Amino acid sequence: MSNFLLRTKALELLERVGDSGAFSHLMIDQTIKKESFAEHDRRLLTEIVYGTLQHKLTLEFFLNSFVKKKKLDKWVRWLLYMSFYQMYYLDKVPDYAIINEAVEISKNRSHSGIVKFVNGVLRSAQREGFPSFETIEDPIEQVAIETSHPYWLVERWADAYGFEKAKAICFSNLETKPMSIRINPMKSTRDDVINRLSQDGLNVVASTFSNQGIVIKEGSILSHPLFKEGFVTIQDQSSMLVSEMLDVNMDQTILDACSAPGGKATHIAEKLNNSGHVYAYDLHKKKANLVNEKAEQLGLINLRAKGMDARQLDTVHDRYTFDRILIDAPCSGFGVIRSKPDIKYTKSEDDVIQLAQIQFELLQNIAPLLKQDGKIVYSTCTIDPTENDVVIAEFLTSHQALEVDPTFFDELPDFLKEGEGVTPFGLQIFPDDHQTDGFFMTRLRYKEPSSHE
Numbered sequence: 001m002s003n004f005l006l007r008t009k010a011l012e013l014l015e016r017v018g019d020s021g022a023f024s025h026l027m028i029d030q031t032i033k034k035e036s037f038a039e040h041d042r043r044l045l046t047e048i049v050y051g052t053l054q055h056k057l058t059l060e061f062f063l064n065s066f067v068k069k070k071k072l073d074k075w076v077r078w079l080l081y082m083s084f085y086q087m088y089y090l091d092k093v094p095d096y097a098i099i100n101e102a103v104e105i106s107k108n109r110s111h112s113g114i115v116k117f118v119n120g121v122l123r124s125a126q127r128e129g130f131p132s133f134e135t136i137e138d139p140i141e142q143v144a145i146e147t148s149h150p151y152w153l154v155e156r157w158a159d160a161y162g163f164e165k166a167k168a169i170c171f172s173n174l175e176t177k178p179m180s181i182r183i184n185p186m187k188s189t190r191d192d193v194i195n196r197l198s199q200d201g202l203n204v205v206a207s208t209f210s211n212q213g214i215v216i217k218e219g220s221i222l223s224h225p226l227f228k229e230g231f232v233t234i235q236d237q238s239s240m241l242v243s244e245m246l247d248v249n250m251d252q253t254i255l256d257a258c259s260a261p262g263g264k265a266t267h268i269a270e271k272l273n274n275s276g277h278v279y280a281y282d283l284h285k286k287k288a289n290l291v292n293e294k295a296e297q298l299g300l301i302n303l304r305a306k307g308m309d310a311r312q313l314d315t316v317h318d319r320y321t322f323d324r325i326l327i328d329a330p331c332s333g334f335g336v337i338r339s340k341p342d343i344k345y346t347k348s349e350d351d352v353i354q355l356a357q358i359q360f361e362l363l364q365n366i367a368p369l370l371k372q373d374g375k376i377v378y379s380t381c382t383i384d385p386t387e388n389d390v391v392i393a394e395f396l397t398s399h400q401a402l403e404v405d406p407t408f409f410d411e412l413p414d415f416l417k418e419g420e421g422v423t424p425f426g427l428q429i430f431p432d433d434h435q436t437d438g439f440f441m442t443r444l445r446y447k448e449p450s451s452h453e
């Protein structure tokens, strides 16, 4: 494909999704796939689109240094952002070529005034270079601009964890993490899968988070037969640890209250080796159907998902029904910004407060369904204390028969036991800690198994 066409496509995508606040990997990937590009073009297009979105606030800072208070058409702004992104972050294409392409695109779309403007701004950037972040005096603002996070979010993390940790989190959100997969123990062993993938040229190592996990350091699993035939599932390592900490045993009756798209529900069902039963729910029926599809692909007959608000599960299940309960709650998602950069632009402090309320209600309404000797795992893929430690602390204050299960901490992998993420209420994994998603998880149980009767 010509450079002109590729960059025109990139601009179209950015215009479509960049301001909507609803872009997702899936949506962008599907659009790119539809065009049937050559592999090399597809990779460059993906890189330009994601990179521009990922660095949006930094690129805005650059633009403001060249253009004072000028109202720009949406497409002109995105064209300048994507050109800046390539000039500053990529060394694949020389600046003059990036500028020429941008000028050609402008000619195609508008009149000579705009063409001159685009050319002028990009030539100034080429001549003068981009402004240094050192010129920003406020350290929080400097990190916010350099890593393209909103100010309030960096400030919030600095208040919760200190400035240096907040900075490390922000920078780690710009890196890519290695992909990890979970083997299906009903079909193969981890050693066999590692051997097979190594023979086929992938560089893989065993995960220390889960004995079903494998980290792919080099190579792609997406076109490998083991992936296509359901021998392995793509899942982040922190996410795998959640189902590990549920401490599942054969024949148990398990509830996964917020289950879509089914990563953890299928992990749990695999651990049961098709015995027992996993009752899975999700607020959205369509999403619950995805869980059923995933279970079918993996050959799991002990998992069934339905659409339902989990805060009303006490209308369909009796008290003391479940051996294990997983509440992988809806959350702000601040632990997964690396793969979903839209989160940092769209979520607000109000969202955090509203989500904490929902999380509390989920715990409150679901906990009575736990058997006397059962265990509840509560998890989120966020790093905000309001949705994690604070929700658990408040829940335990109003439900004094329950406690954080002290054996949860003993069962953590050794390298996590002593880390900075261990709190009195659970384990917080940060995205800059282990090249995984950021996650919070904890396990609750009755203080005295029969005292609540």
Ligand SMILES: C[S@@+](CC[C@H](N)C(=O)[O-])C[C@H]1O[C@@H](n2cnc3c(N)ncnc32)[C@H](O)[C@@H]1O
Binding pocket: 239, 257, 258, 259, 260, 261, 262, 263, 264, 265, 281, 282, 283, 284, 287, 308, 309, 310, 311, 328, 329, 330, 331, 381
């Ligand atoms: C963090 S995701 C769950 C991820 C899933 N456990 C996995 O591992 O693939 C949270 C899910 O909760 C669902 N949800 C939100 N509010 C809910 C509610 N009141 N009842 C049940 N599910 C809800 C969302 O639709 C979303 O799919």
